Amino acid sequence: QICLQQLRRMEKYERVQKPREETPKSEVRVTTRTPLRSHITYVNTLLKGDEKLEKVDQVVLKATGNAIPNAVALGALARKRFLGLSTIIEVGTQEMEDVFEPMEEGLDTVTITRQIPSIKIIISLNGLDQNHSGYQPPLPETEVTEFTRDPPRKDVQPYKPGQQTGHAPRGRGFRGFRGGNRGFRGGNRGFRGGNRGFRG
Numbered sequence: 720q721i722c723l724q725q726l727r728r729m730e731k732y733e734r735v736q737k738p739r740e741e742t743p744k745s746e747v748r749v750t751t752r753t754p755l756r757s758h759i760t761y762v763n764t765l766l767k768g769d770e771k772l773e774k775v776d777q778v779v780l781k782a783t784g785n786a787i788p789n790a791v792a793l794g795a796l797a798r799k800r801f802l803g804l805s806t807i808i809e810v811g812t813q814e815m816e817d818v819f820e821p822m823e824e825g826l827d828t829v830t831i832t833r834q835i836p837s838i839k840i841i842i843s844l845n846g847l848d849q850n851h852s853g854y855q856p857p858l859p860e861t862e863v864t865e866f867t868r869d870p871p872r873k874d875v876q877p878y879k880p881g882q883q884t885g886h887a888p889r890g891r892g893f894r895g896f897r898g899g900n901r902g903f904r905g906g907n908r909g910f911r912g913g914n915r916g917f918r919g
Contacts, residue, residue: 731823732820732822733822735818744765744775745778747793749789749793755796759800762842766804777841777843780793780838787837790838790840794808794840798863799863799864800866801866802857804858805847805854805856807847807853807855811836811838813834815833818831
């Protein structure tokens with residue numbers, strides 16, 4: 720059986736590039752390379768609307784693999800910047816498929832399927848299902864500092880759906896993940912306690 724790392728080293732195969740999926744307006748794909756400031760500004764635009772975008776009832780934050788702590792940090796920050804914001808956290812896995820085509824005749828196309836940890840955080844100012852196991856109620860007013868839009872910075876590009884630019888924010892991140900990604904020990908099994916790992 721050929722593993723993914725072995726295929727990447729093989730000069731006789733090349734990875735098939737997948738077309739970029741169109742991201743719904745109300746969905747934010749969190750990566751390790753997009754600044755948190757850009758994400759929270761875009762979330763504010765979605766929740767409150769502006770001259771270009773109509774506001775939405777819910778915003779969905781999605782991330783996989785190493786970007787999960789960034790999504791958790793963004794969800795925690797949103798709760799502290801928007802009064803009355805409730806959230807639902809769903810943790811699971813996502814199937815990823817990589818296709819490698821041979822560069823020489825006589826070789827077969829190889830497809831590798833793998834499971835990676837994923838997270839979806841639904842945030843809303845209009846209330847969510849309180850019976851959901853991942854539900855988190857709004858924070859008290861005393862713990863919320865309302866979001867204010869800062870003047871544009873030349874070194875920070877505004878977030879656009881599907882865009883993956885910039886650098887990951889520095890810092891210790893969210894308390895539910897000890898030491899960054901080390902909280903995920905042994906794949907999905909390392910996610911201990913399900914949603915209990917997320918402390919507001």
